[in-house]
Amino acid sequence: MSYHNPTDLASALETLTLQGGKIVAGGTDVYPSAKQGQQPAFFLDVTRIAGLSGITLTKAGYRFGAATTWTEILNVDLPPAFDGLKSAAAEVGSIQIQNAGTIAGNLCNASPAADGVPPLLTLDAEVELTSAANGTRVLPLAQFITGVRQTALAPEELLTAVLVPEPPQNATSAFEKLGSRRYLVISITMTACLICLDTNNRITEVRIAVGACSPVARRLPALEQALIGKTLQEVAVEADHLAPLTPIDDVRGSADYRLDVVAEQICRAIQKAAA
């Protein structure tokens, strides 16, 4: 057992070539899932690595360092297209969790109810994966999370950044979360919406992603397509639009209930995003 907290990326990647380690940043998923008496071969703490935290605007768009916390996301000035992401950040657990939990941790944990995933899907986010042997590769977020607690992250890879292409200038966004209590709650369903309206208040672009209703949060392409050209008053969600969703029964709600309420939640998210 050892604890590595390197300050440079190369050292971190070198450490990852060893087997059986656990990457830790905010610890908000690592510790709750720890089992009595079971320990990793080593911890790799990524919070001190130069360049791995913070948000920067590049020619290619926005770069969120992997170890950027939800609080940092909440506190930085971003265009309205990121309001949904900020709203989700404010719903991650509690302030304690937002101060520690990171954007990459949320993605790598790959919970079906991860608050960060739906808004990042509506932002067409990509993830940057880096390893000592193969350098850097970039994957769309939708391809990165492959199932419940499953990702495309290779054993020697580190998720180093979340990349968001510059959203349309007039895009606005929102995030809606349904839970059984106000704070510290895992979603029953959640919806993120990014929307662009023309001067006649007709939808020119819309992106909608739903979480906690399938193993991985899903965009709803048929619905997005159907809404183009519509006004907000004409928004309607049909059963077919929800075909990508495959909710399950669990302690938070039944599959039927999730499908029942998510249509309404989508409508509310659209209205809120456009408000």
Place this chain on the structure above:
Amino acid sequence: MNKPTDLSATTFTLNGQPAQCHPAPGQRLSEMLREQLDARDVKIGCNAGDCGACTVLVDGAPVCACLMPAQQAAGRAVETPAGLHANDPVAHALGESFQNHGAAQCGICTPGMMASAVALLRANPQPTETQVQDALGGVLCRCTGYRKIIDAVMGAPAITRAAQGHAGDAIRRLDGADKVAGREAFGDDIAPPGTLEVLVIRSPFPRAGFTFGDLDGFVANTTGVEAVLTAADITGRNVFGVIPQFMDQPVFAEGETRFRGEAVAAVIAAPEVIRTFDPASFPVTWQERPASTDIHNAQTDRAAQLHEGRDNNVMCGGFVACGDAKAALASADVSVTGHYQSGFVEHAYIEPEAGFARMDGDRVEVYACTQAPVMDLEALEIILGWDRSRIRVVPTGVGGGFGSKLDISVQPYLAMAAIKTGKPVRLTYSRSESMQSTTKRHPSDIRLSIGADRSGKITGYDFYGEFDTGAYASWGPTVANRVPVHASGPYSIPNFCAESKGIHTNNPPSGAFRGFGVPQAAIAQESLFDVLADKLGLDPLEFRILNALENNAPTVCGQVFSQGVGIRACLEALRPAWAKERGAAAAFNAGNTTLKRGVGIAAGWYGCGNTSLPNPSTIKAGIRADGTIVLHQGAMDIGQGANTVISQLFATALGVPVHALTLIGADTDVTPDAGKTSASRQTYVSGNAARLSGAAMRAQILERMNVAEDAQLEIADGIIHATDNAGRHSFALSSLSADGEGYVLRSEETYDPPTKPLDENGQGAPYAQFGYAAHLVVVEVDTAFGTVKPLHFVAAHDVGKAINPMLVEGQVQGGIAQGLGMALMEEYLPGRTENLHDYLIPTIGDMPPVETLIIEEPDAHGPYGAKGLGEHVLIPTAPAILNAIHNAAGVRITQVPATPARVRAALKANSHD
């Protein structure tokens, strides 16, 4: 550079001072702070970021210390609650405000609450309510109902006042300063660092056979393991239970386990060994067996019998009948029938069971959180087979109890481990161990019929309830007895029949939880009352007032109180709010289609003390030669305020300011038994003992000094001064000789409530007093989602005499929060919700404002007229919410919790009708 830091030091600033430690790789910051740096003010409630009790500030930002690798503290500034309180004027002022509002009850969440609030107040000295909720949303509190915490953080005017502290004075808690300063020591805060730890090996199945492998070999071959405990190590009898006739629970299962989480063995080892010990490496083999996990299957012939002599797994029943219920129902003008269900509810105190034990010569001393120290001692006598003189039980601070800490948990393992090793030992349950293995509220399945005449007078009432008592009896017989006695609610019902049964299953033992089954019965009774009122065309509040119990009218047990029946006053107190809120809701609904508001009411009553059983409390006091007045206050304060209330009652009777008292708490060596903290009995029963003890002390003084009855006493510096009409008299205490405890004057008085046994029809005098309550709630239902948001409570409580009105409000708000949780979100599912993120209790954002209406209908038996309160509060809350949901959205929810999915399903079914 890439040097692993496992050997290097973690250097940081702790509360402004340099600190250095060598944490194990990945050790939690909370553990390093508590075990290596003595920061026991950092409390651990869940080790998963779900409760926030461990909140510390790192570079000024609140984080859960249980989720941070200790190594991440390197180079940073860490502030703990005690450090904040000592160093930061903002924190100190907040501590004063907490005390002025009674914002700390048990105090286990207080450090985390205050640390979170200090971070807010540093940035924003005058936050709004929403800002306070956002800042404190990550810290769970199970006692207060959060409203007083919000008031304290927002700097609302104090509700306490400086006073003598006599009966009726809203003074600060006497034990509050230690709570806000992070100094109170709870169950896990006693053991010195490095103490041997006990790890309990538990059944992973609801029912399983098991065989041990080579235990001696395991101990010999596992480095650092000192010993193993199993049933073979029990020197007395391997059984415990709170009711002598029903003792049935083993300390360690033998041959077969009866519920998931039942103990079979324990490992005793050094902390660093326990840290890395995988329970799967313990030599035990399990054979899973078919289990009965619901009460219907458990009563069939196919089901395995859990206990010999309890046929069809029926543990016992309760029965009360008067008049002829069946005939009255048959001839009633109007009648209604209902079926109501509820699930397991977890106590979810923020402090898991914890304690410490050590040997003192040939005696064993157990320090643990408990509601009943003398019952703990009596259980250990049986288990150890030792004379009680060789056992000492010293309660620690109790971070919430609500009934579950009446039963023993860690105590036998601690005592046996200390005895076997001869060394000090400690044991703290993990959150999931606590949830798996300790008692729950009984799930209920209730069928009820009520009939009335056309005027609305109830004529007949027939109640049948089955309760899942789980694998062992615990307090199940008490639930079975209490339910029929209380099933009428506080109403006059001439023809009544109520039967209850406790059924064994392979579920966790159900036991005592605030209300002993009465809240479940009230959900059925008060919900069906609304159905009946509706059918009669009567206003629900006026229907209840019409049927309310009065003085000189018999209860369903045939008990007649000539005084003190306060339910009518409680109900009438709701009339103004009822009219106003119904009007407001109607106006709101006229303008909204998806959101609908409704108003609901419900009432309740609760008998204080044991049901028809002896129930004494003894309170001892002494005065030392130097004039120190010592009160041996043995009534366990689990947050409700017994330390303060019992002292106020003693001080009132003696005639001195409460701040003149020095308190010695419960300790089976030096403090007499004030009974268990249960059945809402401490203010009433121990309070009477305190009053009698104070009066006895006063009588001795008056007699020795030959002064008038109404003489004013001052006791200080070894002199008693008494002032009466004849002038000022003085008496030197040094003229008296001291006894073995150093007291020159002493008093010790016992009070036992006058009750009478119940006959085969439940007729008799089960309680010397009842307390009464009526709640009104406004809810908002989002009909598209099925979510229910309570907006406002008005709670009328007849407490006879509010000994400390601030503490009364605290009980009311905290009880409502638990009732709200039971109504809307709480359901414990064994194996599925064994943590505080799948099992949800209300957060600070879920609790609306509560207006408390204190009704004082004095009780002839109560000290200065006081009645019990603790359990009464959550009895009306859940049915009031269910009635409000119906008023808002037209659906009757008959199964709690009324989760969004259940409410939405009911709404959809309703719209199809």
